[in-house]
Amino acid sequence: VKIKKVRLYKTVYVPEELPRTPYREVAFVGRSNVGKSSLLNTLANNFKLARVSSEPGKTRSVNFFLVNERFFLVDLPGYGFAKVPLKEQKRWRELIETYLKGRDTLKGVFLLVDSRIGPTEKDLQMKDWLDFYGIPYVVVATKVDKLRTSERQKLEKKIQEGLGDKNIKIVPFSAKTREGRVELLKEIERLLES
Numbered sequence: 001v002k003i004k005k006v007r008l009y010k011t012v013y014v015p016e017e018l019p020r021t022p023y024r025e026v027a028f029v030g031r032s033n034v035g036k037s038s039l040l041n042t043l044a045n046n047f048k049l050a051r052v053s054s055e056p057g058k059t060r061s062v063n064f065f066l067v068n069e070r071f072f073l074v075d076l077p078g079y080g081f082a083k084v085p086l087k088e089q090k091r092w093r094e095l096i097e098t099y100l101k102g103r104d105t106l107k108g109v110f111l112l113v114d115s116r117i118g119p120t121e122k123d124l125q126m127k128d129w130l131d132f133y134g135i136p137y138v139v140v141a142t143k144v145d146k147l148r149t150s151e152r153q154k155l156e157k158k159i160q161e162g163l164g165d166k167n168i169k170i171v172p173f174s175a176k177t178r179e180g181r182v183e184l185l186k187e188i189e190r191l192l193e194s
């Protein structure tokens with residue numbers, strides 16, 4: 001895909017607001033601070049997606065970005081902030097779970113994992129949901145520019161072991177160097193066509 005035009009189509013806070021549309025979509029999910037906004041920005045060549053998604057109060061929302069009037073990039077709210085009140089966590093869970101389970105237009109999910117931290121408990125939980133609902137996914141290892149060569153060599157294996165799956169596809173990515181951007185765009189195309 002070549003991303004020529006992006007616009008924020010809808011921001012959703014409650015499951016009832018999730019739009020029914022004819023467009024296919026891929027979604028992005030991960031811990032807060034994993035680098036999701038930076039990745040989306042890099043993908044879209046700084047169409048200012050991130051600014052929208054990181055506005056205070058929008059962190060708990062699902063943002064639908066319509067690309068080339070053809071498909072959605074869906075920005076799911078980040079997880080893993082220990083300080084978030086239980087009630088908020090429950091809202092997050094309901095929103096995400098409703099989204100994942102009833103979405104036939106959803107062709108795949110990019111699960112973002114911080115390459116220095118590796119998969120966390122919450123990432124594993126997300127992977128289990130995706131497996132449970134039969135949603136194809138690709139793991140993106142973010143911020144790879146921060147790794148030393150030796151760490152870099154072990155990266156793929158470390159993440160695969162952490163997720164308990166040796167066949168899982170990993171795309172190394174850096175918003176700083178833009179490494180992995182072209183590969184991600186190819187993966188998006190592949191998932192949308194599947």
Ligand code: GDP
Pocket residue numbers: 031032033034035036037038039054078142143144145146173174175176177
């Ligand atoms: P989000 O909360 O998942 O949307 O994460 P952000 O995109 O806001 O990034 C969180 C922090 O990580 C920010 O300080 C970014 O500048 C930094 N960051 C994001 N991506 C990269 C990357 O590829 N390389 C480096 N070195 N830092 C990054």
